[in-house]
Amino acid sequence: MPERSHDELYAIADALIADAQDGEQVEVYVGSVSIPTSTSSTPHCTR
Amino acid sequence: MVDPAVLDRTLETALARGGEWAEVFVEDRTANSAHLDDGKIEELSSSRERGAGIRVVVGDSTGFAHTSDLSPEGLTAAARAASSAARSGDGGVRTVALEPRRHAGSPAPKYRPADVATERKIEALRTADEAARATGDAIGQVSAAYADSTRSIIVANSDGRHVADDQVRTRFMVQCTAIGDTGLQTGFDAPGQTVGFELLERHDPAEIARRAARQALVKLDARPAPTGKTTVVLKRGAGGVLFHEACGHGLEADLVGRDASVFKDRIGTRVASPGVNLVDDGTFDTGWGTFAIDDEGNPAASNMLIEDGVLSDYMWDAIEARRRGHAPTGNGRRQSYRHLPMTRMTNTYLLAGDTDPDDIIASTENGIYCVALSGGSVNTATGDFVFGITEAYLIENGVVTAPIRGANLIGNGPASLRQIDAIGNDFDTWAGTCGKDGQGVPVSSGQPTLRVNGMTIGGTASA
Amino acid sequence: MGIRVINDHRQGYASVGSLDIDLARDALAQARSNARWAAPDEFIGLVDLATADALPAAELDVYDPAVLSVPTADKVEMAFKLEQDTLARDHQRIRGIETAAYGDVVGSSVIVSTEGIRVASRRSAASASVVAMAGEGVETRTGYGFTVGRSPLALDLSEAADDAAERTLRLLGAKQGPSATLPIVFDPLVSASLIGLIAAACNGEALIKGRSMFVNRLGEAVAAGGVTLIEDPTDARFFSAGARDGEGVVTRRTELISEGVFAAALNNAYTGRRSGAGTTGSAARGGYGSAPGVGARALRVVPGNRSQEEIIAGIDQGLYVQSLNGLHSGASTVSGDFSVGADGLMIRDGHLAEPVREMTIASTLQKMLLGISEIGADEIWLPGSAVGVTLLIDSMSVSGS
Numbered sequence: 001m002p003e004r005s006h007d008e009l010y011a012i013a014d015a016l017i018a019d020a021q022d023g024e025q026v027e028v029y030v031g032s033v034s035i036p037t038s039t040s041s042t043p044h045c046t047r
Numbered sequence: 048m049v050d051p052a053v054l055d056r057t058l059e060t061a062l063a064r065g066g067e068w069a070e071v072f073v074e075d076r077t078a079n080s081a082h083l084d085d086g087k088i089e090e091l092s093s094s095r096e097r098g099a100g101i102r103v104v105v106g107d108s109t110g111f112a113h114t115s116d117l118s119p120e121g122l123t124a125a126a127r128a129a130s131s132a133a134r135s136g137d138g139g140v141r142t143v144a145l146e147p148r149r150h151a152g153s154p155a156p157k158y159r160p161a162d163v164a165t166e167r168k169i170e171a172l173r174t175a176d177e178a179a180r181a182t183g184d185a186i187g188q189v190s191a192a193y194a195d196s197t198r199s200i201i202v203a204n205s206d207g208r209h210v211a212d213d214q215v216r217t218r219f220m221v222q223c224t225a226i227g228d229t230g231l232q233t234g235f236d237a238p239g240q241t242v243g244f245e246l247l248e249r250h251d252p253a254e255i256a257r258r259a260a261r262q263a264l265v266k267l268d269a270r271p272a273p274t275g276k277t278t279v280v281l282k283r284g285a286g287g288v289l290f291h292e293a294c295g296h297g298l299e300a301d302l303v304g305r306d307a308s309v310f311k312d313r314i315g316t317r318v319a320s321p322g323v324n325l326v327d328d329g330t331f332d333t334g335w336g337t338f339a340i341d342d343e344g345n346p347a348a349s350n351m352l353i354e355d356g357v358l359s360d361y362m363w364d365a366i367e368a369r370r371r372g373h374a375p376t377g378n379g380r381r382q383s384y385r386h387l388p389m390t391r392m393t394n395t396y397l398l399a400g401d402t403d404p405d406d407i408i409a410s411t412e413n414g415i416y417c418v419a420l421s422g423g424s425v426n427t428a429t430g431d432f433v434f435g436i437t438e439a440y441l442i443e444n445g446v447v448t449a450p451i452r453g454a455n456l457i458g459n460g461p462a463s464l465r466q467i468d469a470i471g472n473d474f475d476t477w478a479g480t481c482g483k484d485g486q487g488v489p490v491s492s493g494q495p496t497l498r499v500n501g502m503t504i505g506g507t508a509s510a
Numbered sequence: 511m512g513i514r515v516i517n518d519h520r521q522g523y524a525s526v527g528s529l530d531i532d533l534a535r536d537a538l539a540q541a542r543s544n545a546r547w548a549a550p551d552e553f554i555g556l557v558d559l560a561t562a563d564a565l566p567a568a569e570l571d572v573y574d575p576a577v578l579s580v581p582t583a584d585k586v587e588m589a590f591k592l593e594q595d596t597l598a599r600d601h602q603r604i605r606g607i608e609t610a611a612y613g614d615v616v617g618s619s620v621i622v623s624t625e626g627i628r629v630a631s632r633r634s635a636a637s638a639s640v641v642a643m644a645g646e647g648v649e650t651r652t653g654y655g656f657t658v659g660r661s662p663l664a665l666d667l668s669e670a671a672d673d674a675a676e677r678t679l680r681l682l683g684a685k686q687g688p689s690a691t692l693p694i695v696f697d698p699l700v701s702a703s704l705i706g707l708i709a710a711a712c713n714g715e716a717l718i719k720g721r722s723m724f725v726n727r728l729g730e731a732v733a734a735g736g737v738t739l740i741e742d743p744t745d746a747r748f749f750s751a752g753a754r755d756g757e758g759v760v761t762r763r764t765e766l767i768s769e770g771v772f773a774a775a776l777n778n779a780y781t782g783r784r785s786g787a788g789t790t791g792s793a794a795r796g797g798y799g800s801a802p803g804v805g806a807r808a809l810r811v812v813p814g815n816r817s818q819e820e821i822i823a824g825i826d827q828g829l830y831v832q833s834l835n836g837l838h839s840g841a842s843t844v845s846g847d848f849s850v851g852a853d854g855l856m857i858r859d860g861h862l863a864e865p866v867r868e869m870t871i872a873s874t875l876q877k878m879l880l881g882i883s884e885i886g887a888d889e890i891w892l893p894g895s896a897v898g899v900t901l902l903i904d905s906m907s908v909s910g911s
Contacts, residue, residue: 004529006620006630012529013622016513016538020624025516025556026538027627029756030529031619031798085719087551089521091544094799095537096527115528165547188720224721224844231723231844272849274872274909275689307608309648422839428608428643429650431868433851435839454849455840457870461648503686505840505849505870507907 004032049073049099053119054203057101060126062205066103066110068369069129070204072342073099073117074384079160080194083172091165100384101129104366113385146207150346153339154332156215156243160195163244168193171219171252178253179223182260185267187231188224191256193217195243202344210344216335216489217246218478221259227267234262235421235437239478239489241337262419262438265450272439272454272506278414279456279499280407280442284475285417287492289499290325291395291481292425292432293460294318295492298327298352299378299390299483300367302427309430309461310358318358319464322400325353327362329377329393335478335491336393343379343388350376352395353464364390382486389483397494400470404496407469409445415504416440416447417456422479430460451506458502471496512798515541516555520548523801557757557779559626561789567753567760568744576661577614577634585662588612592640592667596655599675600644603682608641608652614662627758635749636662637893640670642678651684651853651867653677654699654833658749658893677832681853684865687910693828693883694871694906695821695857698890698898700834701811705896707875708739709806711843712766712774714781714792716804723846723876724772732772733879738812739767741776741792748808750895756795756802764790766806778804809896814885818900821884828857829908831871846874852908870909878903 013028020026054071061069075097082089098115099122112128114121175191198214218239225232236258238250281289297308310318319325329347331337338347343365351359363371364379367390380391408416416439423434433455440447458466476493511534512525522544524537548554593610614636622628639656655674657665696704716722724732733739743751743761755761757779765773777785778793781804794805822830835851842848849872856863873881886900 004618006618006632008529009618009620010622010628010630012511012531012534013620015531016534017622017624019535019538021542023517024542025514025624027514027556027621027623027625027757028511029513029619029621029795029798029802030511031617031795032529081547087549088547089549089551090523090801091547092523092525092800093537093540093544094525094527095533097533098527115530169547190719226720230846231720231725233721233842233844266845272872274870274907276911305608306606307643309650420839424836424839426652426835428641428652429867430648431835431851431853433836433840433870435836435849453840453842453845453847454872455836455851455870457835457851457868459648459868503868503870503909503911505851505872505907505909507849507872507874 048075048199048201049117051209053122054209056119057122057126058203058205060123061101061103061130064130066105066130068104068205070102070202070343071099071122072384073201074198076196076198078194078196080192081168081172083176083191085188086176088169088172096383098384099125101125102387103129109366109387111387146209148208148210150210150339153212153214154241154337156245158244160197160215160217160243167244171247175221175252175256179221179256179260182257183225183264185225185227185264186223186260187226190222192220200342202340202342204344208344210340212338212340214241214338215243216241217243219246219250219252219255221256223260223263225263225267229267232263232266234259234266237478239335240333241335242333265438266452269450269452271508272451272504273508274504274506276501277504278411279502280411280414280416281494281497282416282418283404283471283473283496284477284493285419286497287395287397287477287494288420288423288434288479290397290494291392291492292423292434293458293463294325295392295395296425297427297430297460298361300361300363301390303361304367304370307428313358314360316358317356318461319353319356320467321356322470323353323356323464323467324398326351326398327378327392327395331394334394334476335489341377341379342381343375345375345377345379347377347393362390362392364388380488382488386486389486391483391488392481392490394476394491394493396492399472399474399495401472402469404471404473407471407496407498408442408447411442411445411498414442415451416442425460432460433457455505456502457505463499463502466500467497468500469498513537513541514801515545517545519550519552519554520545521554521801522548525798553780553784556623556625557627557759557789561779562627562759565760565762570744570746570751570753572633572660572746572751574634574661576663577616577636580662585612585614588638588662588665588667592638592670595667595671596640596642596674599671600679603644603679604642604675606643608643610640612638621758629754629758631752631754633752634660635893636660636665638665638667638670640674642674644678645682651678651681653681656893680855681832681865681867684853684867686868687856687866689909691905692908693825694903695825695828695830696901697830697832698888698900700831701901702892702894702896702898703834703837704901705739705809705811706806707841707843708879709741709766709809712776713804714775714777714785716843717775718781718784721844723843727772730772731770733767733770734882735770736885737767737770737879737882738765740765740810740812741806741808742810743808745808747891749893750807755791756793759789759791759793761791776804776806778802807895811885811899813887813889813899815887816884818886818888821886821900821902822857822862823860825857825860830855830857830862841875843875846876848873848875848878866910868910871906872909873906878906881905
């Protein structure tokens with residue numbers, strides 16, 4: 001996936017913040033994280 | 048989600064640079080959870096994941112790309128990326144004719160998560176909180192969570208396969224902390240099934256909470272676990288993860304293919320005591336690991352792995368099956384459209400025998416009775432595995448006596464399978480998340496009450 | 511992306527794995543609707559700008575553009591080369607490679623809020639790792655080697671191959687050893703996960719909710735006097751370093767344990783307000799799928815001044831632990847119970863001796879902390895959130911045959 005510039009990410013976040021209603025706090029986190037391809041060698045299970 | 052004609056064109060693009068085989072996996076997953084902690088509804092959370100992963104195979108190399116853009120342009124771009132990631136070949140045009148397949152579908156929920164009023168989820172959490180706190184004054188903290196997920200998938204590949212499935216899962220979790228003179232102890236219970244809100248008709252939230260609370264309370268009085276070799280009696284359900292670790296992972300064809308399993312070249316040979324029948328069954332009722340088709344479009348199946356102690360087959364994903372000329376067994380799974388599928392377990396069960404569970408305990412002179420455990424892990428190359436016990440008791444002269452504190456049990460898969468000397472006529476299952484190479488998928492394990500000799504328990508009390 | 515909405519001190523959360531604005535607006539509406547159901551909590555609220563910027567933000571160089579400019583084919587080639595290099599260390603005895611992997615990640619994110627927060631970050635990391643196999647059937651032994659940097663150009667494949675080969679071969683012929691009570695030397699690769707467990711007990715969220723062995727123990731001696739545990743995301747040597755936390759608050763150095771005394775908890779805005787201690791810039795996001803919690807990301811135990819060899823030289827009989835198995839199922843930071851599978855080598859007369867397998871080591875985390883009698887000088891910077899360093903714990907129960 002191409003990496004997005006911070007400006008692109010800010011544009012989306014700003015658009016949502018502009019939609020906040022009166023008296024409401026809104027926080028938007030926009031991350032573009034490339035999927036790490038390194039692997040763990042040990043399968044494991046948790047509940 | 049995506050028009051068949053678009054899937055068709057996407058596969059053609061994926062194969063345009065000489066790929067031998069290509070696949071489009073489309074997923075739309077909605078999940079909701081509600082969390083109670085500290086006596087309060089703390090937070091509700093929702094998530095939506097929608098996208099496609101495209102694979103192109105050329106020889107031993109696989110190109111993979113994923114996108115959250117399901118438009119024809121988005122899919123085409125991902126298909127191009129996947130085709131260039133695979134080693135380039137001759138090129139040329141290949142036409143794919145998709146044949147939609149019908150299948151029975153994953154278990155249909157009685158109450159779809161989207162149709163359940165939020166009040167009912169919250170009421171279940173409050174019920175659990177009250178029930179846990181009413182179990183004993185020493186219960187200091189209760190955390191409860193409700194979670195559901197609805198996952199729609201489409202798989203289309205260059206063999207012409209085109210299938211779709213909807214998978215609905217629901218889980219309810221309670222964790223309790225008890226405070227005593229010796230410090231803090233925790234208890235946990237978390238049933239999960241491939242069902243909708245009816246999970247809570249099958250498992251009363253108050254009862255789940257009481258089990259978690261009782262476990263924490265019992266452990267307040269626990270004494271240190273012993274050290275050294277011991278005989279272990281696993282209560283029905285609790286020890287299924289032993290097989291998941293002791294041999295399940297080692298029977299995954301991708302690990303066998305990498306020469307990273309102690310069970311390589313063992314088909315047809317004795318690997319366990321007579322009477323041991325192990326099955327991986329993706330079709331089992333409404334198990335936590337149940338589905339109609341796997342994430343490579345192959346139907347789930349009931350696959351016998353060990354029959355009367357003899358290894359009968361491995362579990363197979365589509366790629367490894369293709370490589371070795373074996374039929375896929377419906378074990379190709381992935382965490383999401385962003386991940387490549389691997390060979391994975393579904394519901395892995397050791398089948399019941401004919402011994403009365405009470406007789407198994409009564410005939411055990413000294414040992415450990417395991418009622419609940421926290422999970423485990425294995426090094427498939429060596430077969431060495433561990434699993435953690437969270438609720439266990441001493442067995443003294445054939446009688447279950449004092450609770451012991453949490454400890455790990457360690458063993459070697461091939462050795463432990465041969466050390467099973469009693470198999471009960473009861474059965475229960477356990478839901479968990481299985482992690483492999485960083486991907487988590489829902490699985491269940493199950494087993495009757497059974498006894499294993501010669502495991503090593505890692506306690507602190509001198510033997 | 512993840513969206514948090516707070517209305518009348520009630521919090522709701524929603525996330526969507528796409529940058530599509532329509533799906534994002536759906537998520538905002540969903541978060542708003544989720545907030546209605548939460549119980550009001552006076553301590554709930556987004557962090558304000560004054561708190562977020564209470565300290566100057568660290569200037570960190572944690573991004574190397576080479577991570578993207580190096581062609582994919584070269585990266586794939588590194589994994590193949592690592593595999594071949596490792597096999598070449600001993601063609602006779604190393605029979606195969608379980609995994610050889612190259613991986614990199616570029617984390618790029620922004621946080622914007624109605625309270626004026628507007629921050630961005632970008633970070634890169636690359637690593638290559640290998641697991642070698644030697645021996646046949648259940649006598650197979652495996653060993654791990656890795657290399658890590660900000661870009662593929664910073665990786666040292668040869669070191670990873672050396673480590674994997676050495677760690678595999680020295681375990682060949684391992685047998686289960688007898689049960690005993692012994693001093694334990696933890697290899698730096700192993701100690702990093704132990705250090706992570708200790709920090710989990712210092713987590714402000716766990717402390718508030720009574721789920722930590724350190725509840726009500728602030729100011730008390732919880733570890734041996736030589737132990738000082740620091741969380742410092744502003745230290746650029748950590749591959750997880752960063753100037754801002756998951757809520758946009760500036761990160762800072764925090765001493766969790768000072769010379770054995772439990773000195774501070776890690777807090778985000780909520781736990782900081784509720785405990786009265788204030789945020790330590792420790793809001794942690796496990797991706798965008800959930801609201802920020804609390805977590806450590808850059809942990810370091812102040813090192814001692816002797817090498818691993820010198821530490822081992824002072825031990826008549828003990829166990830050197832090379833790898834742990836089952837840490838996630840066998841260690842509880844609530845009760846402190848600790849029982850974990852271990853492979854390694856016996857220590858006899860100040861030297862590493864015969865290899866052992868299928869052992870467990872057990873104690874409680876509380877006793878282990880008080881029993882740390884030596885810390886090595888050999889810091890190793892790992893891909894994870896803690897620095898590895900040799901640790902000697904004076905006595906643990908070892909269980910075997």
